[in-house]
Amino acid sequence: MPSVCFYFQVHQPYRLRNVAPFSEAEGSDLFCDTANSGILWKVARKCYLPTNNKILELIKRFDGRFKVSYSLSGVAIEQMKQFAPDVLDSFVKLADTGCVEFLAETYYHSLAALRDRDEFADQVKAHGELISEYFGQSPRVFRNTELIYNDQIGELVDDLGFRAIMAEGADDILGERTPNFVYKHPHRELRILPKNYKLSDDIAFRFSNQGWEEHPLTTGKFARWLHAHSGNAQVINLFMDYETFGEHQWEATGIFSFLDALPHDVLTAPDWQFQMPSEVVRDVQPAGELSYWRTTSWADQERDITAWLGNRMQREAFDALHELGGHLRRRNNPAALSLWRKLQTSDHFYYMCTKWFADGDVHAYFSPYEGPYDAFINFMNALDEIRQQILSTSARLQGVHS
Amino acid sequence: MKVLMLGWEYPPHISGGLGTACEGLTRGLAAEGVEVTFVVPRAFGDEDAGHMRLVSPQNLKQAVAQAGARVVRRTEVEEETTPELAQIVEINSILRPYQTPETYLRERIEVRNGKRYRVTEHLQSVEDLPEHTESGGGDHYGHDLFSEVHRFADLVGKLAERIDFDVIHAHDWMTYPAGLEARRRTGKPLVVQVHSLEFDRSGEHVNEGIHRIERAGTRSADRVIAVSHYTKSVIERQHGVEPEKIDVVHNGVTRAEAVTRYHVEPDDDEKMVLFLGRVTYQKGPEFFVRAAEKVLSRYKKARFVMAGSGDMLEPMKKLTRDLGIEKHFDFPGFVRGEALEKYFTLADVYVMPSRSEPFGITPLEAMAYDTPVIVSRQSGVSEVLRHALKVDYWDVDRIARLILAVLNHRVLSDEMLEMGTREVLQLHWNAAAKKAVSTYLRVTGSGGAEPVNGSFF
Numbered sequence: 001m002p003s004v005c006f007y008f009q010v011h012q013p014y015r016l017r018n019v020a021p022f023s024e025a026e027g028s029d030l031f032c033d034t035a036n037s038g039i040l041w042k043v044a045r046k047c048y049l050p051t052n053n054k055i056l057e058l059i060k061r062f063d064g065r066f067k068v069s070y071s072l073s074g075v076a077i078e079q080m081k082q083f084a085p086d087v088l089d090s091f092v093k094l095a096d097t098g099c100v101e102f103l104a105e106t107y108y109h110s111l112a113a114l115r116d117r118d119e120f121a122d123q124v125k126a127h128g129e130l131i132s133e134y135f136g137q138s139p140r141v142f143r144n145t146e147l148i149y150n151d152q153i154g155e156l157v158d159d160l161g162f163r164a165i166m167a168e169g170a171d172d173i174l175g176e177r178t179p180n181f182v183y184k185h186p187h188r189e190l191r192i193l194p195k196n197y198k199l200s201d202d203i204a205f206r207f208s209n210q211g212w213e214e215h216p217l218t219t220g221k222f223a224r225w226l227h228a229h230s231g232n233a234q235v236i237n238l239f240m241d242y243e244t245f246g247e248h249q250w251e252a253t254g255i256f257s258f259l260d261a262l263p264h265d266v267l268t269a270p271d272w273q274f275q276m277p278s279e280v281v282r283d284v285q286p287a288g289e290l291s292y293w294r295t296t297s298w299a300d301q302e303r304d305i306t307a308w309l310g311n312r313m314q315r316e317a318f319d320a321l322h323e324l325g326g327h328l329r330r331r332n333n334p335a336a337l338s339l340w341r342k343l344q345t346s347d348h349f350y351y352m353c354t355k356w357f358a359d360g361d362v363h364a365y366f367s368p369y370e371g372p373y374d375a376f377i378n379f380m381n382a383l384d385e386i387r388q389q390i391l392s393t394s395a396r397l398q399g400v401h402s
Numbered sequence: 403m404k405v406l407m408l409g410w411e412y413p414p415h416i417s418g419g420l421g422t423a424c425e426g427l428t429r430g431l432a433a434e435g436v437e438v439t440f441v442v443p444r445a446f447g448d449e450d451a452g453h454m455r456l457v458s459p460q461n462l463k464q465a466v467a468q469a470g471a472r473v474v475r476r477t478e479v480e481e482e483t484t485p486e487l488a489q490i491v492e493i494n495s496i497l498r499p500y501q502t503p504e505t506y507l508r509e510r511i512e513v514r515n516g517k518r519y520r521v522t523e524h525l526q527s528v529e530d531l532p533e534h535t536e537s538g539g540g541d542h543y544g545h546d547l548f549s550e551v552h553r554f555a556d557l558v559g560k561l562a563e564r565i566d567f568d569v570i571h572a573h574d575w576m577t578y579p580a581g582l583e584a585r586r587r588t589g590k591p592l593v594v595q596v597h598s599l600e601f602d603r604s605g606e607h608v609n610e611g612i613h614r615i616e617r618a619g620t621r622s623a624d625r626v627i628a629v630s631h632y633t634k635s636v637i638e639r640q641h642g643v644e645p646e647k648i649d650v651v652h653n654g655v656t657r658a659e660a661v662t663r664y665h666v667e668p669d670d671d672e673k674m675v676l677f678l679g680r681v682t683y684q685k686g687p688e689f690f691v692r693a694a695e696k697v698l699s700r701y702k703k704a705r706f707v708m709a710g711s712g713d714m715l716e717p718m719k720k721l722t723r724d725l726g727i728e729k730h731f732d733f734p735g736f737v738r739g740e741a742l743e744k745y746f747t748l749a750d751v752y753v754m755p756s757r758s759e760p761f762g763i764t765p766l767e768a769m770a771y772d773t774p775v776i777v778s779r780q781s782g783v784s785e786v787l788r789h790a791l792k793v794d795y796w797d798v799d800r801i802a803r804l805i806l807a808v809l810n811h812r813v814l815s816d817e818m819l820e821m822g823t824r825e826v827l828q829l830h831w832n833a834a835a836k837k838a839v840s841t842y843l844r845v846t847g848s849g850g851a852e853p854v855n856g857s858f859f
Contacts, residue, residue, distance in 0.1 A: 021806065022696055022799040312813040354789070354821050373791055373818060377807040 002180075003235045003275035004226060004266055005193065006068040007143065007166060008242040010048070010091075011109050012040055012076045013347035015368050019381040030339055030382050035368060037083040044087045047246035052090040054245075054256060058263055059099045066263040067099040067274040070242070071143045074107030074127045075345060077134065088134065095135035101276035102131050104139035104162060110344035111308060113144055113153045114295070115322050123341070124160055141165070141277040145346050147195065147239070147298040148305055151186065151291055158188040164281045166239060168296045169194035170303040180233035182281060183290035191281045192290050195239040195298060199225060204240040208253035219258055223265035227272065234284045235275070239298070300355070308349040313376040318349065320383055327390060339386050343379070351375035403842055404437040406567040406584060408558060408577035412442050412449050414738070419653075419763040420597050423629070424573060426654050430835025436842075439565060441558055441580075443550075548611055551576050559583035562590075569842045574598060575612055578619025591845035593838075594623040595651075596633055601640050602758035603684045617641045624845040627651050627838065629761040630782020636758070649841045652786050654831030655766045671703040673809045676749035676773070678737070679756075679764055681712035686755035686778065686795045691718055693753070695725045696802035701809055704730065709745055711736045746771035750815070751808040755795045756781055765790065766829070769822050774815040776804050786829060789822030 017032035058066045072091065080088040094100040106112055107127040112120040124142070132138055142157045143166040157165050169179030177183075179194035202222065206212045214221070226236055241248065249255040266272055275283070299307045309315055321343055328340050351367045352375045369375040407428065411421040428438050554576070562570070562584035570592045572581030578594055585592040600612040620626050620641045626648045628634040634648045675697070677690045687708060694706045708718060708731065715733065722728040737745060746752070752768035752775045759781035766783065768775050769790075777784050778795040791804045808814055 020799070020803045021700060022802060311817055313811075313817050316811070316813045354817060370792065371788065373789075373814060376811070376814060376817075377804065380807070380811060381803075 001271050001273055002230060002233045003273050003280055005235050005237050005275055005277055005280055007103065007237070007239045007277065008068065008070050008244075009143075009240070010070055010076055010242045011073040012036070012043070012079050013109065013345040014075055014079070014342045015039070016348070016378055016382050019378055019385055021381070030385060031342065036079060040079055040083050040087075043243060043247055044084050046251070047243050048084075048087045049090060050251075050256065051242065051245040051259070052087075052094060054259055055100075056090075056094055056097065058260070059094075059097045062263055062267070064097075064099055065267060065274060067101075067276045067279075069101040069103055069141075069276050070094075071103040071105050072131075073105060073109035073345075074123075074130050075109060075342065077130055092134060095137065099276070101141070101278055102135050102137050102139055103166070103277065104128055104131070104142045106145060108341045108344045109145050109346055110341070111145060111148070111305075111318070111346050111349065112344060113148065113156060114305070114309070115318070116325065117156055119325065119344075120156060121160060123344075141193075141281070146308070148295060149292055149297075150295040151293065153295075154185040154190050154192070154292065155188060158185060158190040162190065164191035164193055164277060166193050166195065166237070166277070167292060168298045168303050169197055169237070170296045173290065173292055173294075173296060177288070177290070178233070180229055180236055181287035182234055182284050183288060184286035186289045186291045191286060192292075193235070193237050193277060193280065194290070195237050197298070197303075199236060200238045200240050203238065203258075204244045204248065207244075207249045207255060207258070216254070217258065219261040219265040222258075222262065223268065226266060227269045230269065230271065234287070235280050306355055307353050308346055311352070311354050311372075313354075313372065314349050314352045317352065317376060317379050317383075320380070324383060324387060324390075328386075331390060333390065336386060336389055339389075343382060343386070348375070348379050352379070403435070403569070403839065403846075404567040405431065405439070405842065406562060406565065406570045406590070407438050407440045408570070408572040408580050408584075409440060409442050410573070410576050412440070414448065419761065420573065422763055423597060423653050423761070426831040427834060427838065430654065430831035430833075431838065433832055434835045434839055436835070436839060437567075439567060441561065443554055551579050551615070555579035555583040559587045562588050568846050569593060571595065571838070571842075572619070572623075575600065575616045575619060578615055578623075582619065582622065591624040592622075593625050593627060593841055593845060594619045595627040595629070596620065596637055596760065597629050598760050599633065599636055599640060599758075601636055602633075602760055603682070605683060605757060607683075613640075623647075625649060625841050627841055629653055630785050632780065632782050632785060633760040636760075649837065651834050651837040651841070652782065652829070653761045653763055654834045655763075655770070655826050655829045672705055673701070673703065673750040674705045674707060674748055675805055675809075676707050676709065676745055676752045676768070677755075678707075678709040678742070678745060678752065678768075679754070681708060681710045681715040681718060683714060684757055684759070685710075685712075685714075686757045687714050687718050688721060689755040689795055689798055689801060690753055691721050691725070691727075691731075692798045693755070693801035693805060694722075694730065695727055696798065697805050697809075698727055698730055700806055704805075704809060705732065706730055707732045707734065707745060707749070709734050709737045709742075743771065746773055749773045751776060751805055753801065753805065754778055754781065754783075755793065755801060757795050759783065766826055769819065769826055772819055774808055774818045774822075776801065776808070787822065787825065789818045789825055791818075 014031045015035050016030055019030055055068060070091070077088065095102065104124060105127055106120065106123040107130065108123055110123060112123055128139055140162060141164045142160075142162040144153060144157070147166060147168045149165065149167040154165060174194065179196045183192040183194065184190070185192060202214070202217060206214070207217050209215055229236060245255055245259060263274065266274070295305050296303050297305050297307070309318055321340070324340060328337050347366075351369050352372045354372045367375065369378065409420070409424045413421045413425050416422060424440070428440060431438055558580035567590060570581050570584045570590055572578055572592065572594045574595070574597050581592045581594060584590070600608045600616055620637055620643045626637065626643060628637055628648050628650050630652060631650050634645065634650055637643050637648060638645050675694065677687060679685045681687050690706070690708065694704070697704055719728070719733060722731045734741070746768055749768070750773070752765060752773045754762055754765055754775065754777045756762060756778045757780060759778060761782035762777065763783065765775040765777050765787065774791070775787070776791045776793060777787065779792050780795055784790070784792050791808070793800050793804065
């Protein structure tokens, strides 16, 4: 009985204020409350609130047969709590239906898995506690930042006790196989749910593209594409940013009507169902082992990590950030640690990407900066600021002791 | 397509970016099969114009001397012309770019007194031509800049009646009267190109005479070419020219065949920050000095070089003394050739804080020497450069902050240069020339048909 498994990513970084010498400091905090609250309100109005309403309505309409999963980063939840508690409440309402699963990820939506396994484990633990606090669930399925995944990360995640992980269904990884099955880590019991990027991106990226030969995408057509896999699929994993609904695809494109009509059209085929990730891995046996011999992600054509760590600025910033981590953790200063961890959020590195800069594309769309160079400069200035704070604290402590 | 092009300087005898732009554009036009007759007020004989027929300046000078101030022996010019696509014609005139009537007069007096070593770029050109200053040629000069402009117009008008062309293309205000005169006498369409506006050069203190000539030229031309969207908007605002009549043609970049690389001493600490250009109001030199003061409060071993001359040079020297940072400053005056290459190579960052820069080609030159750039957003070049740091010229804090960032983070320069070099390579003069040709086609009718004042039957 094949399933459709929806997973939506919900994340908002703490955007930095203009951290710079010679400028008026806006207080000790490094982040721009105005920008962060403004963006959250905008996305809440256009996406989070209306889409949550729609999902809740669909769950009720189909009496529990429509199910979805979310991953909410810790920093997104923090900001909702601070700036838009009604959004957080609407997610709690979804959790109460029993038809919504919340996944585990790093609290700070960070790249720690690639550098610092202790830090990674700490952030995963902190996130799990947050999810448990708000949604009453202990996540069993993990998704790493931007679906960044390889075999080593799989071992880390397995060590932390998770049953399964989401990953990109990259062509070179799958080879002859299709993404429409549950796979298994080559050396561990960890299950892998590969994203069907074609069908996912039909909704997330191509839905409103008038140059696309399939435009306009109707639910009938999309359901036919799903049903065409009958007999040769365990699960179709449709993974996407939640902002697909109302923000990337504006309401006027008909994206909400699409969402509204899709469950019905999927369920017209009697053997098809919606399942949450934990149900999928509970119900089906893995079709085989799948080795992620290279690091994949769900970004760009390359499905690699060059959007975050592809150029020398990104690598230098990443190195400098993690170098500071040792000093910070030794000092055990919770305020400075929290600042440092917010700088680990992958978005800060994404803003420094020069890969597509010449084409002025999607990277520019998401960036609060004029360009990647400004992003790098501001980030390094923020790191300096934290370094100064640590130094001044040490100096004060030395003063006390002497 | 044959073009009568009116300029006022040609490399290497240049005082700004205009001559360089004319060289690039004419080379691009030659590649497009356009025949250019390029008229400049003065030529020196050492112009690098392989794509053009370079008329011997000595002969021309003699011709001009024989003819006095009024006549160019165009017949002589034609006799020497081989069928190259473009040629330079010199007309004896003191016209040089970016002069105000005041500086023109001051220069003239000093030439008469035999003072040849004045430290302005204008006169450095004259130094290369000693016979010119010794010849008593000053007798031929008009009484002021405006009469020179009109005398040039008269000469060009006469020349235009005797040669064959389809369209007149005039570069900046000093040649607009000449362009208008040539059109009046021949009925051929006039394209004026705006590289720089009086507003850019002087801000609110515009010279009314120049402003009027610019306005007349841009309003009455058949079409206007602006070197940037930024300049287009200034033309609309300042002169009320309808935007539909203005085409934007961004400058291209000429890659030097072989850039001289200077060995950079591995002095890790001392970093050089470069300003290179005319030290005038337009170029915003005071923002550079003010930013330097801030940089030095955080980065002691920074050296600031302000290369160039102009009426703001002395005030800038004084400002550095007043701020107590003169020890960190070098003022080498106007540099070119090897010295210019050396500064571009040795600099760790090039800063162009111009108040108003229609295009501004020097950042592209700096990048060719692997020097990253910080450019004013009030410039045309910022429209075509993505891999550069951009500032509002008045934002001294940001200028200082960006300089500090470049000095502190080597990777920033490396990344900007790697990406920027690719970007700059895409800025071809051929592309600029193609756009200019489409402007020509619009004013001549498609395919360069007979102009409007052809036969009437």
